[in-house]
Amino acid sequence: MKNVLITGGAGFIGVNLTAHLAAHGGYAITVLDNESMGDRRHLEPFGVRFIHGDICDDAALAAALDGQEVVVHLAADTRVMDSIDNPVFNFEVNAVGSLKVLEACRKRNTPRMIAASTGGAIIGEAEPPVHEDMVARPLAPYGASKLAMEGYMSAYTGAYGIGCCALRFSNIYGPRSFHKGSVVAHFFKQILAGKELIVYGDGSQARDFLYIEDLVDGVRRAMESTAVGVYQLGSGYPTTVNELLGVMGSVVGRTDLPIKFEGFRAGEIHRTWCEISRARAAFGFDPATSLSDGLERTWAWFNAR
Numbered sequence: 001m002k003n004v005l006i007t008g009g010a011g012f013i014g015v016n017l018t019a020h021l022a023a024h025g026g027y028a029i030t031v032l033d034n035e036s037m038g039d040r041r042h043l044e045p046f047g048v049r050f051i052h053g054d055i056c057d058d059a060a061l062a063a064a065l066d067g068q069e070v071v072v073h074l075a076a077d078t079r080v081m082d083s084i085d086n087p088v089f090n091f092e093v094n095a096v097g098s099l100k101v102l103e104a105c106r107k108r109n110t111p112r113m114i115a116a117s118t119g120g121a122i123i124g125e126a127e128p129p130v131h132e133d134m135v136a137r138p139l140a141p142y143g144a145s146k147l148a149m150e151g152y153m154s155a156y157t158g159a160y161g162i163g164c165c166a167l168r169f170s171n172i173y174g175p176r177s178f179h180k181g182s183v184v185a186h187f188f189k190q191i192l193a194g195k196e197l198i199v200y201g202d203g204s205q206a207r208d209f210l211y212i213e214d215l216v217d218g219v220r221r222a223m224e225s226t227a228v229g230v231y232q233l234g235s236g237y238p239t240t241v242n243e244l245l246g247v248m249g250s251v252v253g254r255t256d257l258p259i260k261f262e263g264f265r266a267g268e269i270h271r272t273w274c275e276i277s278r279a280r281a282a283f284g285f286d287p288a289t290s291l292s293d294g295l296e297r298t299w300a301w302f303n304a305r
């Protein structure tokens, strides 16, 4: 059994990763989460060791990190708008908190650390597809704090030999995302509540949507590899909001979804998606789920909930 610590493991991606690792077998999983967004009850089926605590608290980190062989660091202040309202708090959790996780790894000779970074929010305005060699110009504190984390990860590989791998996630959607404000979760919740779907702009803006099961498979592959540095995990292709709404309509069996178009939001990036060949070559990342299959499984989960 390999000992794995997942910080933020009670959240959307963490619970899905836990379920994936438990189904795969061979992992003894500990989760450290302060439950500010997540909920330990979602981990009950998977027999994990749960520690309620904060990544900024050295004692909680010490309790969680002893004996671990891999750390998957997901805990973060994840919302771009919140980071604009409170940049110092965002820095404390995402930059200082991540540095504390790295420091706890260094003190215990933990050999490997994988962390969740972000695609679009780090790069800012750039001609897509975005890739790892682009100069990062974050437009919000959230992207800046993740970039700081990536910098420290690189330094802890260089100075202390920890195998650090930062994974830049695109827009992740899927089951267990009810608490999220991301576009797919938001639209499905609006549909369930019989409310209007507001689109900012004309719906031509494009994003890279990756199904959660493809993401967590990629995270496990990265854990098992020796890859260090920065890797993008996305679908590798753009989907416009109008295309997304079209597929969502078919999935929920509606041609009459109440969609309202409003003005573009200031500062919003118009089109972005990412190039994924580096992750494919380094650890066999291979997203296989079509948008319609992924949305169907997501809708089934939202409906059953």
Ligand SMILES: NC(=O)c1ccc[n+]([C@@H]2O[C@H](COP(=O)([O-])OP(=O)(O)OC[C@H]3O[C@@H](n4cnc5c(N)ncnc54)[C@H](O)[C@@H]3O)[C@@H](O)[C@H]2O)c1
Binding pocket: 007, 008, 009, 010, 011, 012, 013, 014, 032, 033, 034, 035, 036, 037, 038, 039, 053, 054, 055, 056, 073, 074, 075, 076, 077, 078, 093, 097, 116, 117, 118, 119, 168, 169, 170, 171, 172, 173, 180, 182
């Ligand atoms: N969901 C996406 O589309 C997406 C895209 C890019 C990057 N990411 C990154 O992936 C990671 C996981 O995101 P998610 O979508 O699962 O979000 P989430 O909010 O569902 O999960 C984050 C978890 O971290 C916990 N947490 C927050 N602050 C903490 C702290 N100080 N100490 C301990 N636990 C803390 C929360 O309680 C929650 O369970 C984050 O780092 C996020 O920035 C997510």
